[in-house]
Amino acid sequence: MxxxxxxxxxxxxxxxxxxxxxxxxxxxxxxxxxxxxSALTLTERRLREIEGSCARQGGQVELDIRWLVDQVRRSRHVLVQILAAGQDAEPQDALASRVHFLANGVLGVYPVDTK
Ligand SMILES: [Zn+2]
Structure with missing residues (x-):
């Protein structure tokens, strides 16, 4: 990698x-x-900050934020799996390359050359 x-x-x-x-x-x-x-670490750090901030408030807001943060983590975990699967695909597989590119666009694992 x-x-x-x-x-x-x-x-x-x-x-x-x-x-x-x-x-x-x-x-x-x-x-x-x-x-x-890494971008993955920065995102996880921010999620923990948000969780900590909302935990101090308690109540329904805390429950809603915990649910939302869990959804974000689950989605990111799936995207990491998709990114890894795209790397195992054949280089000439255009669909796999496109999916890999899209997953990386969300995760920011690899730099994207925008030139
Ligand atoms: Zn510094």
Whole structure:
């Protein structure tokens, strides 16, 4: 599986640190690494933030958001399976290539050349 090029963190300009009240701190966006994690990791991180935020509210909103986040996770899991199946297809299989391209468009696993 080809790797996606590493994207430098824009928040800390790839340094891994930001200025805090008591001095330099690990960058909150990249965790001090200076580079962003994969699109899959960023999406999962955001889903967890949304879950945590809604869990504090409780009630029907929490239940609705938990259901929605679960649906997103299930859909993304299926797309990962589709992406993997597309890689196993023959290179001349146009339908498999198209499905692979569409699944990657949602997941962002591989860079897309828009030139
Ligand atoms: Zn950073």
């Amino acid at each position: 080809p790797k996606t090029p590493i994207e430098k963190c824009a928040t800390c300009q790839g340094q891994g640190e930001v200025s805090g009240i008591t001095g330099p701190e690990d960058c909150p966006d990249c965790g001090g690494l200076g580079q962003l994690p």
